[in-house]
Amino acid sequence: MKCNIICNFAFRIFMQMTGISATSVSSLDSLIEGCTRAVVTAHEHPDGDAVGSTFAMMRYLRDVRGLDAIVVLADEIPESLKFIVPEEDREHVLSGKDSINSGILEIASADLVVLMDANGFSRTGAIAGALRESTARKVLVDHHVGPESGDFDIVFSTSETSSTSELLYWLMMEMPETSGDAALLPPAAAFAMMAGMTTDTNNFANSVFPSTLEMASALIGAGVDREYLLEMLYNRYRENRLRAMGWLLGENMLITPEGAAVMILRQEDISRFDIREGETEGFVNLPLAVENVRMSVFIKEEDGLFRVSIRSKRGTSARELASAHFHGGGHENAAGGKVFPGDIPSGGDLETYLYNILKEFLI
Ligand SMILES: [Mn+2]
Structure with a gap:
């Protein structure tokens, strides 16, 4: 993060609140290292932040960490948000009632479960039971209050952030592979996190923190096409x-x-x-x-x-x-x-x- 002393200070406090610390990042790093099959999931009726953050996490686990990762969501991704997941990635995303059974099988065979944008498995709809019963290692990344921390091995949670996509962005910036350089993120993951943050802030109208603008600035600098994103989000309704x-x-x-x-x-x-x-x-x-x-x-x-x-x-x-x-x-x-x-x-x-x-x- 390129910024002055005051901003660095604010950023350190932000990191403390999120649970992102050298220790938790290295625990996450070694936890991922020991896993091979991951399911990334989010709350039922997925919104832009749920889709953006799960997809970005899945891409990170696949592209950067070499895991066999898949997104499983209880409800179908709304038509208007499908553009966040590129065509070639659709096979790695199971969403909606028709995919519930295969989603549950994926959960049962995963050794890593990551819940994004929900404070606990109770918010995940029809797959909640399978997620609870899974013996996989479990990680939570979320910005709602009251995380059900007892169900997870590692928790990254704060409501002092615009979105789960933003929290994930800062988490990824701390991971060894990026060492703070947004240009090293998989481009589709960078785009998806920008999409999730933009929808959760209602295009920068609410819950915008200094860190949110830092994130946007870095992602645009790294090549995320915000004009295309806005066109896809807001000028394409029926x-x-x-x-x-x-x-x-x-x-x-x-x-x-x-x-x-x-x-x-x-x-x-x-x-x-x-x-x-x-x-x-x-x-x-x-x-x-x-x-x-x-x-x-x-x-x-x-x-x-x-x-x-x-x-x-x-x-x-x-x-x-x-x-x-x-x-x-x-x-x-x-x-x-x-x-x-x-x-x-x-x-x-x-x-x-x-x-x-x-x-x-x-x-
Ligand atoms: Mn959210």
Whole structure:
């Protein structure tokens, strides 16, 4: 890292918080050295950070360390994020229901499991049981609070970073092969980490730390094409997504007097707009543009329950709301959870249930 004394000091503190130290890096180095088959995984319903960080880690383990590494994810990578994984690498990525059985076989035969972008196996969906039962060595790299550290041999965890992709980047910079030079990363891994950081910060709009900009600067310097990345991330949607967004904001969004915005996308709306997995990404951020909105809640009906995404402005805790009322958690200003049909009092409806919770929470 090229920077001045103050920056170096901030960087040392950052490294201390992440668990990245000379000792932990050398433990990771020797742990990888003793392994041959790796499964890299992340939370269910993978987002850009989950895809970017798992793919980058897989490429590092294959290209740099010579392991037989593969990515296994419980849910399919959204169509809009598939560009992060180049065509020639698709055979090393198992994602979605059709690949669950082969994914579980891979987990059973791996001697190294790396969990990225989730604080524990409980977040990994349909493969959680196989991951827990695996006798492989286990490594966690994550930026959510409350890591389930007991399940892992080595833990790299801090919420003081933009994304898991950023945390992985700094970890890789400490590994002996790169010795701090981003140009020595496998190019596809560098691109994937830039993608994960960019989506998790909402293109540098939130959770940006000095280290985040250092990372971006080094990766652009190393040849990552950010213009191409932005084109692929933000200018390639299907018309349906914008039509659904227009309807949600125009006809569906309700703003309560307490400053909560609520949008609900039900199964019939999903069918009507032909909304596919990943196509509602970012909707939850939009109502925060309204001055008196402190918290935005986006509900999406799915498989007989309601998935809840929450964003909040500084001073209002999305995480608290998610953990207190929606069986979830996350970051201070970006969290998620679920509403099960049984949560709604009999005779009541989802809307009233939500408004009561939000009213009480925001008073
Ligand atoms: Mn993340």
